[in-house]
Amino acid sequence: MGIVISLLNHKGGVGKTTSAVNIGAAMVELGKRVLLIDLDPQANLTISLGIPRQKVTIYEALRGESEIVPYTCKPGLDVVVSSLDLSGAEMELINEAGREYLLREILSQVVDDYDFILIDCPPSLGLLTLNALTSSRYVLIPLQTQFLAVQGLAKIKQVIDKVRSRLNTDLEMAGVIPTMYDSRRVLNRDVLDIIQKYFEDKVFKTSIRENVSLAEAPAHRKDIFEYNPRSPGAADYLELTKEILERTKG
Ligand SMILES: Nc1ncnc2c1ncn2[C@@H]1O[C@H](COP(=O)(O)OP(=O)(O)OP(=O)(O)O)[C@@H](O)[C@H]1O
Numbered sequence: 001m002g003i004v005i006s007l008l009n010h011k012g013g014v015g016k017t018t019s020a021v022n023i024g025a026a027m028v029e030l031g032k033r034v035l036l037i038d039l040d041p042q043a044n045l046t047i048s049l050g051i052p053r054q055k056v057t058i059y060e061a062l063r064g065e066s067e068i069v070p071y072t073c074k075p076g077l078d079v080v081v082s083s084l085d086l087s088g089a090e091m092e093l094i095n096e097a098g099r100e101y102l103l104r105e106i107l108s109q110v111v112d113d114y115d116f117i118l119i120d121c122p123p124s125l126g127l128l129t130l131n132a133l134t135s136s137r138y139v140l141i142p143l144q145t146q147f148l149a150v151q152g153l154a155k156i157k158q159v160i161d162k163v164r165s166r167l168n169t170d171l172e173m174a175g176v177i178p179t180m181y182d183s184r185r186v187l188n189r190d191v192l193d194i195i196q197k198y199f200e201d202k203v204f205k206t207s208i209r210e211n212v213s214l215a216e217a218p219a220h221r222k223d224i225f226e227y228n229p230r231s232p233g234a235a236d237y238l239e240l241t242k243e244i245l246e247r248t249k250g
């Protein structure tokens, strides 16, 4: 059965989507079958992999209008796309019975087809994110090694604890991913120190360095292993993913 992992941080622009795409692609490099779920109405993941317009998105599936139809990007890597319509879903589904379990039910149809299912969360802690956490065995938290990175972390922890006690007792924090790290900057080193003190051994040993190839790859509609396999970004995501496989026993 596939292991479901959410990439979570309600702060915007911390590297959730970049991590979902490239951890997924690294898992494929390591021989795993991976499904990416784009659960963000911004559809950044869908766009950055250059997926053509699909008839069925995660929105129709959440509304119960269709089963999901994963799109195959390359062998081993499938994606369930998002669309702007999803921005209305939180309001539309608010009166639905079992509204926190809709995604879990959807994923139960395909969980046996993959080794890992990675969910790219929107930058909020609303109903979509709750659905992601209710569906997941593990959470990964990308954190930018910048000033204010640790602001709001207590809130994330609170939400994870609430979901664990009320909706999904299996939920576990797999770890914190330091992103956009530049060891030449004192600030980045200081913030990494603070993150390590706060989360202790939950912080992955591999930090994702700031790397222009990671920012360029989406413009070429490619993951980092297709765009620039020799880049520091590819090396970092491969190392990080080995740690993730170790922690999740995948
Ligand atoms: N390690 C990195 N080095 C350089 N640029 C990066 C790195 N990681 C991410 N970026 C760039 O930073 C921006 C934000 O990253 P990303 O979209 O992954 O964040 P996000 O948390 O998904 O944002 P949102 O909350 O809006 O969904 C993007 O332009 C991305 O290309």
Ligand SMILES: [Mg+2]
Pocket: 016, 017, 018, 040, 044, 120, 121
């Ligand atoms: Mg994103």
